[in-house]
Amino acid sequence: MRILLWYWGRRGGGAQFTLGLAQALARRPGVALRLSISRQGELLDRFRKLSVATDIVDTYRDLPGFATGLLRLPGLTRQLQRSAAEADVVVSGMTHVWTPLVAPALARAGRAFVPVVHDAAPHPGDFAWAWDWRLGRELDAARAAVALSDQVADSLARRRPALPLIRMRLPALLAPGAAPAPPSAPPPPGLRLLFFGRFRHYKGLDLLRDAFRLLHRAHPEVTLRVVGEGDAEACAPGLGALPGLRLEPRWVAEDEIPALLAEADAVVLPYREASQSGIVPQALAMGVPVVAMPVGGLTEQLRPGAGGLLAEAVTPAALAAALARLTVPAELARLRAEAREAGRAEADWDGQAEALLQGLSRVLG
Incomplete structure (x- = not known):
């Protein structure tokens, strides 16, 4: 052909x-x-x-x-x-x-x-x-x-x-040479969460702001890194002032994505709507679990056993509850194992x- x-x-x-x-x-x-x-x-x-x-x-x-x-x-x-x-x-x-x-x-x-x-x-x-x-x-x-x-x-x-x-x-949109995170490496103290991508209103940065505020009160050791291009304050006023949160408003080049994912314990997608997400297969191919809202194509990409969690509802409280599950070491280890297994298919x-x-x-x- x-x-x-x-x-x-x-x-x-x-x-x-x-x-x-x-x-x-x-x-x-x-x-x-x-x-x-x-x-x-x-x-x-x-x-x-x-x-x-x-x-x-x-x-x-x-x-x-x-x-x-x-x-x-x-x-x-x-x-x-x-x-x-x-x-x-x-x-x-x-x-x-x-x-x-x-x-x-x-x-x-x-x-x-x-x-x-x-x-x-x-x-x-x-x-x-x-x-x-x-x-x-x-x-x-x-x-x-x-x-x-x-x-x-x-x-x-x-x-x-x-x-x-x-x-x-x-499939996973990964740079050449990217490899899953080592399965035997113990997680460092404090859960490290990552949001990356263009800052758009539909991506729910305001929901993430409110969810992380709730999560951080109960688990002050948790950190969140928000990296992407756009005006985060227009999407979620006060986001950058939250304790435990690091805001980096910049374009993420393709070569940087594997290292960015490797430094995270989980990726969070607080989207209000999604056809599908290229970030999901990227993260899973790197052995990194994903926590997302139960919307659109995300429900197809994060079925049970696929290395991720879906919040019970599209609310800050539901997202905070889903993220809190990752603070339990056994739960995080289980999701990492699922992500590594699912990631093999995501890279196909x-x-x-x-x-x-x-x-x-x-x-x-």
């Missing part, structure tokens, strides 16, 4: 997902892989190491670059169409701001276009202008769509009942690449 894997974004989960998928597809016998990626992408050097045919296009780094980049978009669209003419299918690793402008041209040219849909609806509190227009344009141009959770698959099925769906699981990119290929084969006939 000849696959053109397309992603013009610069960084973050979309770039990591596309790289992991490209690495797995490049290993598959019978797959002729070609890439279309951004010259401004932070993972460009890693894509180049794959030794597959690659179209490197100039996109943009900032707002002025975006404006001038729009002038190049017709030429970039024609370039993508030429590459697509030599492929059986164009797979979009994740939507990009230009994807809805380019994808219809692929459909008009008769090219099979299959987007990986990470979110089927805007997150609460996120900027959602033109969301339906963007997703609608992509789905109208698509021969099929890939969903990474049952929640997203159900939403897409309601929106486009006739559109074939391909189910993949989101080859299995998920096979699921994609089987789905594409059905769609393409």
Whole structure:
């Protein structure tokens, strides 16, 4: 099968997902892989190491670059169409701001276009202008769509009942060389909790603030590290002033993620809503348990025995109670063992690449 894997974004989960998928597809016998990626992408050097045919296009780094980049978009669209003419299918690793402008041209040219849909609806509190227009344009141009959770698959099925769906699981987005935490190392005194990712309202930083306040009163030895890009105070006023909490407002580069996880005893996801989380498989692949709210795709990723805990309800008290269970050494040791076991499957990119290929084969006939 000849696959053109397309992603013009610069960084973050979309770039990591596309790289992991490209690495797995490049290993598959019978797959002729070609890439279309951004010259401004932070993972460009890693894509180049794959030794597959690659179209490197100039996109943009900032707002002025975006404006001038729009002038190049017709030429970039024609370039993508030429590459697509030599492929059986164009797979979009994740939507990009230009994807809805380019994808219809692929459909008009008769090219099979299959987007990986990470979110089927805007997150609460996120900027959602033109969301339906963007997703609608992509789905109208698509021969099929890939969903990474049952929640997203159900939403897409309601929106486009006739559109074939391909189910993949989101594997761990880990940097090369990352390894699980040593199973025999005794935990240091005091539970070390970690939240990392972009600071968004739907991620429940205010719920985490209130939950940690309750937890720290009962267990003052517990610490929480909050690392990510954005305005934490806008999401949760007073968060950075809590005792035992270390706030680091900054972008977390991919290479730093394994070390960040290795220094934590557990990752906490206080989200109000989630299609799925790339952080869950990352943490489990490192042998680090996850505590999360019982919402969306998180309930699929953290089933019993999978190395995590779900709070009983989406409230600070319920989250604090779930986190308090980790202060019991035997409970933490049990969850660590479960995380290491579940993490083996979470790192299986080859299995998920096979699921994609089987789905594409059905769609393409």
